[in-house]
Amino acid sequence: MSLIPLAAIIAVLPLLFPSAYYYRVAALVFIFAIASLGLNLLMGFAGQVSLGHAGFMGVGAYAVSIGPSHLGIPSLFSFVLGATVSALVAFIVGRLVLRLKGHYLAIATLGFGLLLAIVFANEATWTGGPDGMTVPRFTMLNWPIRGAETWYWISAVSFLLGAVLAFNLIDSPTGRALRAIHDSEIAARVLGVDVAQKKLTIFVVSAVYASVAGSYLAALNGHITPDVSGFLRSIELVTMVVLGGMGSIAGSLVGSALIVILPQALTFFHDYEHVALGLIAMSVMIFLPGGIVPSLAVAIGGGRRK
């Protein structure tokens, strides 16, 4: 589908990069696109909001830092371990909070994210406390990964894989059940959908996406602080999803690209980052509730879809 042109863009894009800095920014775009793609599965397809998703990014980020430095676990294995722990945490937390709806769910997930950030800031012997810690060089089977260029390829290919997975998931019975839940939970239940189990599945999947993104982010930056799992990071992810378009896989990439690139490109955005983030979140919901990609698709496609 739309993945072949995307793969082509990923392959050609580096030809336009004048310096390593561009690789870094592009890698960041794909890393956040992975996390927002996961969140989009939850928000856009299943209709469940999470204001604490950066918590899972934090789990992934601290896994690839603490694993090699404190526990002597190789990076690659720590990375997998981080994703597993995220899935497990999501499973437990999800079982508790996913029966909530609307603002109850929003508050519960917000609190969960804050709680994780508090843990990361307080357990200084493991995490270095509020000042954060240095992330050991990520080694993949004795191959130390260096430079933004390599991370560009890794994150771009991972995003592609994530998108393939997401497309397959949406087209599966689980995907159809999720969309039914989004439209009406009661109707879905009447049709025999195991609502609680389906929601939990997608919550766990989206947590794994966030965890993977968190691990990459930590490895790319070489240093992490509890901010990686902070409230603002969670809101950044939500803004990426709604800006690009809820329920649009391409939208996740567009939303992440805008939120990552704007502060780099315009100093105005850099200085007024939070003001801009808040304004974007508010204005999109008020004036463009569908988000950029779906709205464009409707504008271009004309009367093709309803």
Add this chain to the structure above:
Amino acid sequence: MAEFLQFVFSGLTVGAIYALVAIGFTLIYNASDVVNFAQGEFVMLGGLITVFLGYAGVPLLLASVFAIFATSAVGFALYYFAIRTARGANAVSLIIITIGASIFLRGAAEIIFDKRFHSLPPVFDSAPIRIGGAAILPQSLVVLAGAVIIVMLLWVFIGRTLFGKAVIATSANRVAAQLVGIDTRVIVGACFALSAAIGAIAGILVTPITLASYNAGTLLALKGFAAVMLGGIGSGMGAMVGGILLGLLEAFAAGYVSARYKDAVAFLVILAILFAMPEGLFGKAKVERV
């Protein structure tokens, strides 16, 4: 015993602030069904505007009055420009809008003011009062008295004035209220402004004790919400009791368990309430219509 009493005093003081945040939440929720995530920012704005006007040489009483009015204007603007424009948006959209407003206000405060902690001189500059071996700051009594006065004024205002009756009518049934000639937009806008004013007063009262900073709002909002859930969503009485209870729980957790994890108490309370008794202490069970 002295230790226990000390925790009670500090719990009551922060509890009074949580109660005021919770009442602000309840006011807006009852009038408009919106859960306002920017409620904590009102508290932050009240404190910081007063502090910075004070730095500029404005007498503190005047600065406080101005801060309360300025914050109400922000609350009204939030309704007028964001909530009203997005009429008919679903719950998730409204959550994102008020979260956006919260980040926006926090970012604006970071630019207009600064990132440091600020304090105000207490109303009564005297030594802590000693009761049974524990000490209580005079300012804590001011906070408690302020909270009680605000709640009583609000109670009289809602229960005894025509405007208050219109608020009750709007929260009971918006369409019916419109049919009897109430302009519900004015009512909801006024509730946003009033709720912001209550938040600002809470911020001014508590700044001498807890200090004010641009990023204090998020945690306050979470705790205010926990207080609301504890008391039962939509109940004014519940907001008050829930706030005080949460403050006490937090103080005991900080004192007897772990001071570093006291902020986790609010979240655990939310979870416990949601599972044990979702309607809270004073709330009514809600029947969901299909």
